[in-house]
Amino acid sequence: MTEPAKEWLAQALRRVEADPHAIHLLFPQAERLGGAGARSALLAALRGDYAVIRDLYERGDTGERLAILSALPELDLGAAAVGLVEDALRANDTRLVAAALGPYGSQWLDGHAFRQGVLKCVFMSIPLDSVSGLDRRFDAELARMLADYAAELRAAGRPVPRDVMERI
Structure with missing residues (x-):
């Protein structure tokens, strides 16, 4: 990470810790200015404020939604974010569907939703090894x-x- 990226991230983290809603301005530019992992760090700074995370997801573009879905296992939200995973499973973007069936989705989705997600992966040609x-x-x-x-x-x-033949 470059020195300017480190400085940007440190300042951004201080802003989010002082005002969680500041993340709405910082999150879209975080990857570009703060480097890889900056979005995850900003989400962690929210300390489990699910309302802000949900709002960020709902307003976010695909890249932002992917960052949120990927960070969910580290955010200590319990089952609160299952709705975000279910939303991603309704998407037609293979990246969102695959991310929805990452560690968080696998842990918290109920059996029916998990099975439907796996079947959607098959329909969308997402390798089952990614589930x-x-x-x-x-x-x-x-x-x-x-x-x-x-x-x-x-x-x-x-x-x-x-991968279907190997599992039936």
Whole structure:
């Protein structure tokens, strides 16, 4: 990290600690001015203020939303941010869907939402190896859902993705 980036980040952290809403001005420019990891550091400075995090996510662009989803496991929010993960799973952006099924989503999504997220990964050609905790969360219902999908693909004369075949 360059010296100007370190200085920018230190100043930005002080501003967010003094006024959590200052993050709305700082977050969009954090990666450019504060370097890699600056957004995560700013989120951590919120000390679990979920209302600000949610607002930041809702107003954010894809890059900002990805930063928030990636930082969730470190923010000590418990299940509070499940709604953000569910929102990302409704997106048509493969990066958001994959991030939603990272460590936080894997830990906090209920079984139904997790299974639906895995199936969406298959539909969107997101490798199942990118789904955090898949082996731990894999159950008979998910196996059935994947097998049904594979049968539909075969009936349509379409190939079944290799990572689906490995799990059914």
